[in-house]
Amino acid sequence: MDEQTQKYRHEIKFYINKRQAAELRLFLTKNMRLDTNTDETGSYWIRSLYFDTVENKDYYEKTIGCNIRKKIRLRIYDISTKIVKLELKNKFDSYVLKETVTISKEDACKLIKGDCNFLINCNHKTANKIFGFMHRDIYRPKVIIDYEREAYVYEIQNIRVTLDKNLRTSWNCRDLFKKDLCMVPLINEDIYVLEIKYDHIIPVFLRRILSNFIMQKSQISKYCLGREMLSL
Template identity: 35%
Template sequence: MAEKKFRHELKHYINMSDYMAIKNRLTQIMRLDKNANQNNEYKIRSLYFDNLNDKALMEKINGINRREKFRIRFYNDDYSFIKLEKKSKINGLCGKDSAKITKEQCEKIIEGDIEFLKHSNTPLFVELYAKMKGDLLKTKTIVDYTREAYIYPTGNVRITFDKDIRTGIHSKSIFDANVPTISSIDNTFVVLEVKYDEFLPEIIQHIIQTNDRRATAISKYAASRIYG
């Protein structure tokens, strides 16, 4: 089995002026993500898991050094390609395990019918089953946002702008396009994420300079739990 690769991940809240300035610079040297639509964006919808004690939420708030969270995610309302993901953070570095999952399997999980996970040949399914049984992990809340993403091959750099971040509050109906959502982060701000492997090229460091703004411990999941 290949060793999991952990990456650096920096996050900043930036205003619209910062966004336009950074975007104008980075488009000169970075290529747009191939999944972008005609507006250079794509939509992301995730359904996050947590337990009865809100373990994932509290570990994020308290800055626990080793933590993880599970989610189901798809893009542009396309149910033909859905992923189950486990995102891990260890010593400030981020890693991700993922496996393809069907719409029908997701619906079973949401309904609490999870025995199929135990008998799966997919390790991530079996791990989720163990966590749902042992830690009482359950689906918790929907998080929606629009992403604009750019790629720079040297250093395997990925820069994203996440906008219009919304929460479904307590709803689990991820396949309902009309599920009510409300803003979880002030829409005058954009979340800038910078991900890279061993090093961040100096040219990228200059591009993302935002005056006195510093990297912030941002979690779209935590922000979306503000309403419960």
């Protein structure tokens, strides 16, 4: 498994409405490149299974506003996939560092059942780090979130802009790979989550278009929204 040099990046989030999303989409398609994962619909599907401790430590650290916090999740982009991303998302104020290791579907199922011992043998820094958290603090699956994502990139300054829609959640954590999983809408279907990730500054051309919209930065957490929707 390859190790890659990673660094913290800025991440800001906004709620926007369907009209704003349509206007922003027109601008983004002219000035940025669509992510290579995009399908013929102009988006791609994501499903994540989040873990937390028995005491819900990560959830409460987010809700009380701790500057340093983390999330551990499994992520897939296709129900029939044989490989799964295991991610550790570190947050320091407005900075984010996502560490990822790829595991098999079989190993993902082990994690869902509470067995994280295989991570010791992965020979991967991120796997070892996640094992330490999960073994020491007794992490268990808590909630599934899925949604559709439109993603645009601007390679020159390593900018990534995403529009997430049709957010849904489920408490059936053992059914990550189930196609017809029973899901509950997480927010109004006319609301999108806009996320902007960048290294240093947002380029002028993007700041100008964003200034045309009335919107406010929000501390949006899909994980926390899902837990609250399902009453923890």
